[in-house]
Amino acid sequence: MPFQxxxxxxxxxxxxxxxxxxxxxxxxxxxxxxxxxxxxxTASVIFLFQAFIWAVYVIFIYPFYTxxxxxxxxxxxxxxxxxxxxxxxKEPSGVPQRRWAQEIPNDGLIRYLHLYNxxxxxxxNPKGLAEVLNTKSYEFIKPELLRTxxxxxxxxxxxxxxxxxxxxxxxxxxxxxxxxxxxxxxxxFWSKSREMVHEIQKQLESSSEPRPSIEVSEWGxxxxxxxxxxxxxxxxxxxxxxxxxxxxxxxxxxFQPDRTAQILGLLSFFLPAWFLNNLPIDRNNQVQxxxxxxxxxxxxxxxxxxxxxANKEPMxxxxxxxxxxxxxxxxxxxxxxxxxxxxxxHETTASAFAWAVYQLCQRRDIQxxxxxxxxxxxxxxxxxxxTAEVIDGMPYLHAVCQEILRLWAPVxxxxxxxxxxxxxxxHFVPKGTKVILSPWAINHNTALWGDDASEFNxxxxxxxxxxxxxxxxxxxxxxxxxxxxxxxxxxxxxxxxFACLVAAFVGxxxxxxxxxxxxxxxxxGVTARPKGGIEVYLKPVEGWTT
Numbered sequence: 001m002p003f004q005x006x007x008x009x010x011x012x013x014x015x016x017x018x019x020x021x022x023x024x025x026x027x028x029x030x031x032x033x034x035x036x037x038x039x040x041x042t043a044s045v046i047f048l049f050q051a052f053i054w055a056v057y058v059i060f061i062y063p064f065y066t067x068x069x070x071x072x073x074x075x076x077x078x079x080x081x082x083x084x085x086x087x088x089x090k091e092p093s094g095v096p097q098r099r100w101a102q103e104i105p106n107d108g109l110i111r112y113l114h115l116y117n118x119x120x121x122x123x124x125n126p127k128g129l130a131e132v133l134n135t136k137s138y139e140f141i142k143p144e145l146l147r148t149x150x151x152x153x154x155x156x157x158x159x160x161x162x163x164x165x166x167x168x169x170x171x172x173x174x175x176x177x178x179x180x181x182x183x184x185x186x187x188x189f190w191s192k193s194r195e196m197v198h199e200i201q202k203q204l205e206s207s208s209e210p211r212p213s214i215e216v217s218e219w220g221x222x223x224x225x226x227x228x229x230x231x232x233x234x235x236x237x238x239x240x241x242x243x244x245x246x247x248x249x250x251x252x253x254x255f256q257p258d259r260t261a262q263i264l265g266l267l268s269f270f271l272p273a274w275f276l277n278n279l280p281i282d283r284n285n286q287v288q289x290x291x292x293x294x295x296x297x298x299x300x301x302x303x304x305x306x307x308x309x310a311n312k313e314p315m316x317x318x319x320x321x322x323x324x325x326x327x328x329x330x331x332x333x334x335x336x337x338x339x340x341x342x343x344x345x346h347e348t349t350a351s352a353f354a355w356a357v358y359q360l361c362q363r364r365d366i367q368x369x370x371x372x373x374x375x376x377x378x379x380x381x382x383x384x385x386x387t388a389e390v391i392d393g394m395p396y397l398h399a400v401c402q403e404i405l406r407l408w409a410p411v412x413x414x415x416x417x418x419x420x421x422x423x424x425x426x427h428f429v430p431k432g433t434k435v436i437l438s439p440w441a442i443n444h445n446t447a448l449w450g451d452d453a454s455e456f457n458x459x460x461x462x463x464x465x466x467x468x469x470x471x472x473x474x475x476x477x478x479x480x481x482x483x484x485x486x487x488x489x490x491x492x493x494x495x496x497x498f499a500c501l502v503a504a505f506v507g508x509x510x511x512x513x514x515x516x517x518x519x520x521x522x523x524x525g526v527t528a529r530p531k532g533g534i535e536v537y538l539k540p541v542e543g544w545t546t
């Protein structure tokens with residue numbers, strides 16, 4: 001193992017201890033070398049001197065001369081102090097990593113430098129991904145910054161839990177996400193998808209515009225919030241009927257990243273999370289409001305379900321009821337997981353739905369072909385006999401949805417911290433190194449998907465034997481839901497509701513962009529959303545709605 005500077009040398013605790021000890025020694029035994037013969041002044045100067053020396057070392061010396069990662073393929077250019085951070089600020093999350101993975105020759109690892117030249121490792125091939133996500137999954141943990149940041153809204157449930165806590169939570173939740181149970185939820189997915197279309201139609205009919213349009217992203221968010229409410233918790237939030245619904249309103253505020261959120265993200269590199277989270281600013285108030293509303297909602301639902309259990313009333317087939325009946329969770333763990341499902345579960349699928357509509361506007365031929373298949377399997381939007389067999393029995397719908405999830409993975413990248421000194425692909429990785437897993441880099445990689453990796457081609461999923469592989473050379477080539485023990489536990493849930501939303505919308509409408517020449521910008525944040533939304537003209541296609 002390469003020599004590493006002892007970790008304690010870079011801690012505030014060590015600096016404070018050494019500063020206090022040094023000030024006592026100097027003032028008592030060598031006062032001529034102290035500052036004003038003052039313990040406070042002397043300790044302060046010693047502390048600042050240590051901080052300066054450490055800063056010079058970690059910014060200018062370690063990354064270039066002593067780091068065990070310095071010989072890995074590294075992104076060229078960058079600032080002397082901020083590395084490639086400015087590039088990442090200018091472009092949407094995941095886009096630089098996608099480009100670097102394609103352009104920089106590598107054997108599975110690429111190094112780039114974040115603010116203050118802090119090293120990042122981008123994993124680019126299936127073998128490296130298998131190590132990080134599977135064989136060594138608990139050696140690479142979610143960064144503490146995530147737990148103290150988005151954890152306020154998502155809750156520290158199965159998504160952010162670590163170690164034995166994560167293993168226990170995932171084990172107890174698995175029955176609720178088994179496909180046998182997900183199959184029972186398809187009628188709910190379809191019912192809410194149908195309701196979305198009916199509400200859209202009401203808006204169109206009430207419009208005074210000669211050619212009315214809608215913004216798709218907002219409708220997708222409201223529909224998926226209602227779906228996770230009914231199918232996940234047995235509670236209809238009625239966001240489709242009432243967009244001013246408190247839960248919908250606070251989530252919209254939180255998931256619309258603004259300049260303040262970006263500034264807070266920058267300050268998180270300098271200041272502790274507890275300080276930033278308690279600043280009296282609107283952004284923190286919005287996050288706290290979302291957290292409070294979500295927690296109150298979840299606690300009320302749990303109390304209602306426990307009362308039903310106590311009265312031996314039949315439980316609904318929602319996910320939290322199944323988890324509650326398992327007896328493996330405390331109330332607080334259930335609250336945290338419900339918050340996770342509420343926030344992460346609806347925002348990601350809504351993002352995928354928006355990109356699906358956008359992509360099908362670009363390829364009207366694929367849109368028409370998909371509509372034909374949907375109508376050949378479902379006689380009417382108002383059909384009540386929509387089951388898993390019906391939705392999953394449409395191969396082209398499956399292909400289109402998989403291709404959207406590949407091309408427009410809702411979460412462009414995720415981070416891991418090396419929890420200990422470890423290795424990836426035989427390269428030593430020091431404890432604390434940030435490891436980057438980017439679905440956008442992997443899902444678009446021509447070495448894994450072929451020369452048309454960046455093109456929208458659903459037919460890659462329709463070839464014989466390729467329904468679940470899309471022609472890729474490895475299952476790790478499709479990284480949208482990750483893999484291994486930390487893979488998305490709700491993947492089957494998300495794919496099923498996404499398919500139902502697409503089927504109901506495409507089956508009903510022929511649609512096109514209001515401004516087909518508009519360059520769609522990608523909005524930063526946890527999920528990749530189209531900036532300004534997706535405005536489309538809709539034309540109901542006769543013969544399917546009542």
